[in-house]
Amino acid sequence: MRNQATHTELLVRKLALLEQLDEAEKAAIAELSFTLENMPAHRTLVREGSEVTDCCLLVKGFACRHKMARTGKRQIVAFHMAGDMMDLQHSLLSRADHNLQMITDGTVAWVSIKALTAVCNAYPRIARAFAKDALIDASIFREWVLNVGGRDAKTRVAHMLCEFVARREAMGISPVDAMRLPMTQEQIGDATGLTAVHVNRMLRLLSEEGAFVHEGRELVISDWPKLKAIADFDAAYLHGLAHEPREMAMS
Amino acid sequence: MRNQATHTELLVRKLALLEQLDEAEKAAIAELSFTLENMPAHRTLVREGSEVTDCCLLVKGFACRHKMARTGKRQIVAFHMAGDMMDLQHSLLSRADHNLQMITDGTVAWVSIKALTAVCNAYPRIARAFAKDALIDASIFREWVLNVGGRDAKTRVAHMLCEFVARREAMGISPVDAMRLPMTQEQIGDATGLTAVHVNRMLRLLSEEGAFVHEGRELVISDWPKLKAIADFDAAYLHGLAHEPREMAMS
């Protein structure tokens, strides 16, 4: 809602979803030294195989993580939005095992792993919050394995949209009843293991069934319970990083 | 190799792959209070949705983690072998988001999350080793998303086998040139998003191409470089939890 949130406010908001933080802890985060950098769409932030010394927090815009198969097929393994620490794993695993790339214009805030480690050592609850975040990340990957391995095309696309919407809501990025999808249909395809053409057909099918209305990338979720049912979506795997759309959740 | 390894020796061996441990640290792990329990094949250790207070270390046999889609389709998201702490995520996320089940007869060692946390607080390097293990877990999930979302059936099955073999080697569970697969073809199918029938065909195809010889579940990898090439397998994503079969790696 508030687009003016600073990068540290965003991070506090995110961590507060995972652990109770007191004023001293919030202050410690606010005092972390971040380097802000504007990023154009498609810019690669971290490349597979590279060594990493900084972690990056997404402040504005959207990004994704992806890996390549030998055939050149790209598999997106995660989407990211404002407030996400996108490469916590690099704090302990020195070599990146995947790429990190902007999908829209945006801003990231770099922070050194050293500084992050120091804050974690001084404030165990902050360390716990980061650890939880990493574990929830893993839970999301498990759900994605199920999604691409075990669901048909319509369900897959619907599920991906549900997760995206639920996470947006949790971070308060925008009202859900009128949002603009940041990703192209090709990117949805790369995330779901489908082709852009088939994603297009599935989106049309979903709107014909009344789950949502969309014109281009403008998306209005007209029937959340229906979308959720089609999607086989249960937010439990997001462990608190999700809010379902408010007015619609119980209808 | 040594099937007589105790549960704590196994855990030390595993953690030593991730962090240098001194004698005091090894002793601290040896003093952890584990409860050993024999488990028959198919026994469910942790059920999705349940609350968890203990973590379990697999001592003997094989297990898997899986989730269910609404349609009843089961998706295996990980295989586990001796030395694996199978549910570290439960130390911070109280509710299980997936099932944990034996696939063969075996033994597990339960340890309370409290005791584990205490050791981690006292020995930062042990904490780091566990954290790395959890992050590598996540890296493996990412690779699985790519595997089921982005590769064709033959490559998928080959990749799954490569990972399994490489992890076995790292834990020294058995010589690779003659091993018995613990999982059924149906379970391989549940892990790769294929049917048992199609897994069967792919296994035949792979052995016709000379990547390995198999009779029933007895598997002899006759040409590791070829299997690896077919599988699009690069062990980097295992971050040190893998050894490629020794004599064959460079041939």
Add this chain to the structure above:
DNA sequence: CGGGAGGTTGACCACCATCAACTGCTGTGG
């Protein structure tokens, strides 16, 4: 000896990929 689980093989078919053509939008330079 009988039953059951796992494995193997064949026939058929559906879901989704592929290829291709066309539309609409946006930004850019003449």
Add this chain to the structure above:
DNA sequence: CCACAGCAGTTGATGGTGGTCAACCTCCCG
């Protein structure tokens, strides 16, 4: 202001990978 290029989206025709169904086999164990 228009022309044009390029990207994203849309729709149709066709085909292949892998699912489904079914039969049968082997092995193990009671």
